[in-house]
Amino acid sequence: DQQVKQNSPSLSVQEGRISILNCDYTNSMFDYFLWYKKYPAEGPTFLISISSIKDKNEDGRFTVFLNKSAKHLSLHIVPSQPGDSAVYFCAALLYNNNDMRFGAGTRLTVKP
Amino acid sequence: DTAVSQTPKYLVTQMGNDKSIKCEQNLGHDTMYWYKQDSKKFLKIMFSYNNKELIINETVPNRFSPKSPDKAHLNLHINSLELGDSAVYFCASSPRLGADTQYFGPGTRLTVL
Secondary structure: OEEEOOOOOEEEEOOOOOEEEEEOOOOOOOOEEEEEEEEEOOOOOOEEEEEOOOOOOEEOOOOEEEEOOOOOEEEOOOOOOOOHHHHEEEEEEEEOOOOOEEEEEEEEEEOO | OEEEEEEEEEEEOOOOOOOEEEEEEEOOEEEEEEEEOOOOOOOOEEEEEOOOOOOOOOOOOOEEEEEEEOOOOOOEEEEOOOOHHOOOEEEEEEOOOOOOOEEOOEEEEEEEE
């Protein structure tokens, strides 16, 4: 069962505009959420995370929003840059037992 | 139905032992992967396996060997386990090599004592 879903397989955005990547989860017990970025032929690299006690975490151009009631999180990138073009995975974690589940990924293409 | 499954979920073993972690995907995908996750949540790709073609990350010790009895399975065998092998290992699959979408298994936490 896919406990974490990224329903958009791809997203295309113009350079300088905002990119919004979405992720939904089904298990309300998840208490920590992460976003990973993946370039071709490499493993996913950690990007940003958020604890379930928060609804927003910001790191430079990257902001993650968490809506627990909707079991939804999103990653905002602003302004988007061509180097942001990659596949983005969201992941949800049951922190105490380190049970992590991944979404299937969304390819972001930022056009110059 | 679970798309990508791994067994066991937890594995605790002594240094020097040999162990295997099993991975199965029921998605009909051609490519499977093994990742190692370190304590900082970084995921390092270890192997990708596509239609009997094995692509190895050269930094992976040769104590680690993937074994694929068929397209739906990619097992990870580890010889002479060391303390530093303790980590969470994730299996994943994708429709083809280089495809964007990857479906991850739930992970196997290996603890070497």
